[in-house]
Amino acid sequence: MPLAMSRPFKHPKTGIYWLRKRVPDELIKLVGKREELRTLGTKDPALAKVKHAAALAEIEAKWANLRSGEKSLTEREAHHLAAPFYDRWLQRYLENPSQQTDWRVDLGLRLFQPSLISANYEFLYNNADIVLDRDELRVREMERWCLEWADSCASNLGHRLAGNDNRILARAIGAAVQRASIALQQLAQGVSAAVPIAASSSPIFASLHSQEPFAFSDLVDGWAKERRPVEKTLYEWSRVVKQLVAFLKHDNARALTGDDMVRWKEAMLTEGLRPKTIQDAKLAPVRAILQWGVANKKLNSNVADGISLDTRSKQNEKKRSFTDEEAKIVLTAAMASSDPVKRWVPWIGAYSGARVSEICQLRREDVVEIDGIWCIKIMPEAGSVKTAGSERIIPVHPALDKSGFLKFALQKKAGPIFPELSPDKFGKRGGNGTKVIGRFVRQLGITDPRISPSHSWRHRMKTLGRRHGLAKDILEAMTGHGSKSVADAYGEFPVEALYRELCKVPQLNVGVAK
Incomplete structure (x- = not known):
């Protein structure tokens, strides 16, 4: 008897349609789970069928890539895979292009160039005469983003990259984000720029809503197990995450968006919290925990990146010495x-x-x-x-x-x-x-x-x-x-x-x- 075709199923409590598909036995170890489960984000049965077909195609393509084994990547292929990053970065800041300050265009061409600073900072121990260059450290941070995005991109698409190919993909991603940032810079100055926008989301940037839920508490537990913070830090950071969950009215870290973070920031300002408190005691802990989630393939991106506020004290607010x-x-x-x-x-x-x-x-x-x-x-x-x-x-x-x-x-x-x-x-x-x-x-x-x-x-x-x-x-x-x-x-x-x-x-x- 032929197996029934995979189809959307309705969640009994929420009424939202979901995709569920069993992972083939030979791929379970590579995928890391026995079942693909992701929400389709709609209660409309007709729309659910369309979304289900698209999501199913992504999954099948990923499995095909996994079956093909380790892949050697050419630069042309890397730029093809990195193209959606241009679209995503552009869409993120298109309405207010001047707000793009995370990516330093002036440093973009320095990425992945030879440097005294190695990834594991061995230079700190081997050279006593080096004074840290903030720009150089910023370049290394941008490279780290690109490498993590490359990991996430390859993982989402099922590519098992050979040797140094992850770095080739990271360089292509950096180039894509650099081009998008230059376009945004021009738009911020009122200069017309070529800004092609993808008609639909790429599998690389599939909405977090299309993945199975991942509780914030599980995210905090994973971070704490690896980072082993002192008891007080764990208590305070856990409390901050619980405050965010209460604000969101849901407990799915994969459904968190940058807009959610901005709304939370604005709500705390309305409550009268000091900007420095919001920046250091609220946003920073959430950003750090989300970054752990990205680094450990629990989340696709850190939506708290770049969300901050001016914490400079006014002259009459600065702490002073006893006279x-x-x-x-x-x-x-x-x-x-x-x-x-x-x-x-x-x-x-x-x-x-x-x-x-x-x-x-x-x-x-x-x-x-x-x-x-x-x-x-x-x-x-x-x-x-x-x-x-x-x-x-x-x-x-x-x-x-x-x-x-x-x-x-x-x-x-x-x-x-x-x-x-x-x-x-x-x-x-x-x-x-x-x-x-x-x-x-x-x-x-x-x-x-x-x-x-x-x-x-x-x-x-x-x-x-x-x-x-x-x-x-x-x-x-x-x-x-x-x-x-x-x-x-x-x-x-x-x-x-x-x-x-x-x-x-x-x-x-x-x-x-x-």
């Missing part, structure tokens, strides 16, 4: 407090420039004597640090010593020196410490919103460093700011050198504890 007078007010009040947190956290911040989270998680064993100089160690064993450069040693400033900090710290038993601060669900004391210090400083009458009760000490340390001529590399080493060039990462920072520079910061006249 000498403000610093005296806070430190004098701190000396009079019986609360160890209020007493010592501002003083440590004032004479070290350490982050409040780093100060609040200090342990007795982090206060050590090195080469005759008492120091504070900022170590991941005490709690997570912001970056690799955040792990460091800071000498105890003479003013901090005279104030009685060493006597306070050295009498503590092993463990946190601020046990009064309750750790949060992730074991961190910094959040509660920030709240305590925030209320304390504001109650002293320092209400300028440009002052951050805890973080303005870091601003002040950089200001004092410039005022009193501290060596820039040593100041950055003490504050835990990253090096700007490969050469900066060479050698060590002797404690005596750190102490010599730190002592250039003068002690404020606020009295000394007896």
Whole structure:
């Protein structure tokens, strides 16, 4: 009995028609699943038949390519496969061509040219004299996009490319996007340009709606399993994704569009969220997770790419340092407090420039004597640090010593020196410490919103460093700011050198504890 012809089937709950086709046994390992399942995106039975026929033809063509084995690609064939990328890029920005800023036309001709920068950045370790060129890094990023798009293109079409052919396809894709970007540049200037638009979507850019659903939670789980973020990051990023899902009112990552991301961004602006919060705490996590999905063939493209907003603060919104007078007010009040947190956290911040989270998680064993100089160690064993450069040693400033900090710290038993601060669900004391210090400083009458009760000490340390001529590399080493060039990462920072520079910061006249 002949098998029934594959036909659209209606989803029992949504009424939307779907395609379902069993993968031939010999192709299951190559396809990675036993069944092709994709939505046709319509409830109209007549339209569903048309879409079903087109989707079925794409699948059969893909399977035919897979059966043909490894393929050697000519440049002509690569440009043919890359042609739809021109159409797609053009369509994406056609209505507002000036908004195309992701692809740097001025750098397009530098793609896939010999470079000091290799894909795995080995140059960082082999050449101490190279200062990173932002344009060169941007070129490498554009090349990475092209290579990932080439992977996705070949995978979608069932091509198993031989040897270096993926790079040939990536170069062709880069050329297509370059041409489209030049056309958009001309259109943005009011110059007529030849802009042929594909009449219908290519299989390479088949709508994400035509693939089986992929839950955002599965995307986050896959990203987390591979990247292994710290617990707090996983919690916060998962929460952001859940907020996006609530806004979308669906949980299909493959149905997410660039327009959805723009609408979400605009909704958050309407709610009153600060642009920097939206950019760094909302869009950036989603963009990173989607990029993992693209790199691991879960998604066709990262629709969050290029969606951003201006986060530059207005002059009257920029955070600033404590002035000498403000610093005296806070430190004098701190000396009079019986609360160890209020007493010592501002003083440590004032004479070290350490982050409040780093100060609040200090342990007795982090206060050590090195080469005759008492120091504070900022170590991941005490709690997570912001970056690799955040792990460091800071000498105890003479003013901090005279104030009685060493006597306070050295009498503590092993463990946190601020046990009064309750750790949060992730074991961190910094959040509660920030709240305590925030209320304390504001109650002293320092209400300028440009002052951050805890973080303005870091601003002040950089200001004092410039005022009193501290060596820039040593100041950055003490504050835990990253090096700007490969050469900066060479050698060590002797404690005596750190102490010599730190002592250039003068002690404020606020009295000394007896």
